[in-house]
Amino acid sequence: MAASATILDVAKRAGVSPATVSRVMNGNSTVDASMAIRVKDAARELNYTASPLARSLVLRRTQTVAVVVPDLGNPTFQEILRGISRAAAHDGYHVLVADSAEIIEEERVLAIEARRRTDGVILCAPRMSEDELNKLVGELRPLVLINRDPREGTPIVAVDYRSGLIDLLEHLYKLGHRHLAYLAGITRSASNTQRLEALHEFRQRHDDVLVDEIPCGVGFQEGADAAEKVADSGATGILAYNDLVAMGLLSSLETHGIRVPQSVSVVGFDDIPFAPYTSPPLTTASVPAAEVGEQAWMNMSKLLNQKAPAESIYFRPVLKARGSSAKNPERN
C-alpha cells in the first residue's frame, strides 16, 4: 500500500477545501448535500481514513486507554484485561497493555509512559506501596484503580477479599474443620491485608479453631512447594492464597500420597476457568474478573466523558463448593 491518502488528496479530488473534507468525515455541521457526496466518493475512491495520529494530536484525544498489569501470565489479570478490552472496543476505544512483569520498580515509569500515549490508565498494581501509588495518582489521571484501597478522587473497582475469605473459612468450619492453615501470598499486597482481617474476624468469632499462617507465593510452584509444610502443620483445612497456589498444592499433595478431600480439604480463591477441572474440582471463591474489567472500563469511560461521576465498585466473591473440600474425617 502506497503511503495512504491525506485529507489534501481528498480535498483536491473533490474540489473542495480540506476543512470541508474534515467536516464531512466528522459528520459535522451542515455541509451541502451534493458536496458531501462528492467528498465521500473521493474519500472512498482514495480509500481515505483520517490519520489517527494527526487527529489525536489536535484533538488531544487518542481513543486509547492503557492497562497496566503486574503479570500477563496470571489468569485473573488476563480475564480483567479481556473484560476491559471488550468493553472498551464496544465504545470505540483501543487498549494499550503494559506488563510490569512483577518488577515493581518499573511500574511507575511504565504507567507514566503508557499514560502519555493514551487518554487514561487502568492500573492493577497490587504490590505497589501506598506511598508510591499516591505519588503516581496525580500523574496518571484519569485513572481507575483495580483492587486497591480507595483514595481521594480516584475510582476503584475492587473485590471484597475479606468477605470472600470469610465465606471460605466458614465453609470449612461448617465441614467440621477446626485446624486450618492459610497459605499467605504476597504479604504486602493490598488484598492480603483484607484477608488477614478476615482471619482475625474469623478467629474472634470461633474460639475453638486454630488457623496457622504459612508463608507462600502466588503461583503453582510455590503452592506445590508448600505441601510439606502443610502436611507438617497437621491442619485439615487449607486455604490457598489463590487458585494457582491451590492447584500446585493439590498436585503436590497427591504426589505425597495425601488424599484430597479425604485427608485434607483444600480451597482456592478466584475461580479461574480451570478451577472446575482440577481433580478433585476446586472449591473456591468466585471472582468475576471479566466483570471487574468491564466495570473498570465503565468508570474510565465516565471519567473520559465527564458525564456521570465515576464511582468505586465492589464485587463480593461467591463461594463455589466443589470436590476439594469435604467433612473433616477426624470429627465423624
Next chain:
Amino acid sequence: MAASATILDVAKRAGVSPATVSRVMNGNSTVDASMAIRVKDAARELNYTASPLARSLVLRRTQTVAVVVPDLGNPTFQEILRGISRAAAHDGYHVLVADSAEIIEEERVLAIEARRRTDGVILCAPRMSEDELNKLVGELRPLVLINRDPREGTPIVAVDYRSGLIDLLEHLYKLGHRHLAYLAGITRSASNTQRLEALHEFRQRHDDVLVDEIPCGVGFQEGADAAEKVADSGATGILAYNDLVAMGLLSSLETHGIRVPQSVSVVGFDDIPFAPYTSPPLTTASVPAAEVGEQAWMNMSKLLNQKAPAESIYFRPVLKARGSSAKNPERN
C-alpha cells in the same frame, strides 16, 4: 498535573531555541556542552518529556505494534501475547491489543484500524480465509503472521501441528491403541488442515488402526459435550483438538463414570500451564507459546529496522507423556 510542559517551555527556560532542545533530548549532533546541560536542567525542572504523539506524527513512527488475536480468553493466545509484550517492551516498544472475539467479519477492520495507530501488526487469525488474508496482507504491512501457511513476502511464526499430532498418534499407537478418535476443532482453521494431514499420514503408515473424526469445538464446554459421542465411538485413544477440549472431556468422562486412563486414554494439544494439573495430568504436545510470541516480535523488529531480513520460523511441539494416557487395556 497541569498540562505537561512543551518543548517551547523548556526552550524558553533554557534560553535556547526549540530546535536545540530537540537536539539535546535526542542526543543528537554535537550541541555545546554547557548549553546541553542547561537544557537538561530545564527539562528536568519542568518534568519535560517529548510528546509521543507529536513525535509519532513527524517521525512517522509510533513505537507501538498491534497484536490481533481471536480470543483473549484462550490460554495459548494469552501466552503468545505475553511473549510479544515482554520482548517488545525490552526493545522499547509498546503493544496495542485487539481481540476480535472470534468475530471473523470484524477481524479485517479491527486489524486495519489497529495498524493505522501502530508501526506494524502481528496477526493471529487462524480462522480467516486465505482469500481474505491475502487481501489484507498488503494493507497491514509490516506484518508478521502467526500459525498460518507461509505466503510471499510475509514472515510467519508457526507451530508444526502436523508433526505434533503425529507424535501423539504414535504415542497412542505404541500404547496399544488401535481405535482412535480425533475431536476436530474449527474445521477451517489453518492448523486443522495440518492435523488432518497428520491423520492421513498416520493412517497410511498403520493399516491396522482406525481413526474416527468427531466434530467438536475448541473450548471446555465443547469438549465436555463430546463425551457421549466419544463413548459411543468405542475408541480407546482420544486426541482432543487442544488442551481445553481435552480438559472438558476429561471432566465429563469422569462424570459419565468412564475412567481415564484405565478405560480410555485422552491426549490434548498445546500444553497450557494447567495441563500438568488436571487429573489425571494431561498428556499433550507442548507448544512454546511464549516463544512463538517472542519470535514474532523478533521478526517484527527486523521488519521495522530493515536490518536483517525477517524469516519464517517453525516450532516443533514436544510430546509430554503424562497420566491421561496409558496402555490399552484391551490388548494386554
Next chain:
DNA sequence: CTGTTAGCGCTTTCAG
C-alpha cells in the same frame, strides 16, 4: 455554507 488561517508539539532541513 465554505474557504482561509492558525496551530496541536515536535523534528529537520537550511542558512548563518
Next chain:
DNA sequence: CTGAAAGCGCTAACAG
C-alpha cells in the same frame, strides 16, 4: 554549532 522556518495531517475558529 545554533536558530528560523517549514511541515507531519488534521481540526477549529473566524471571516466571508
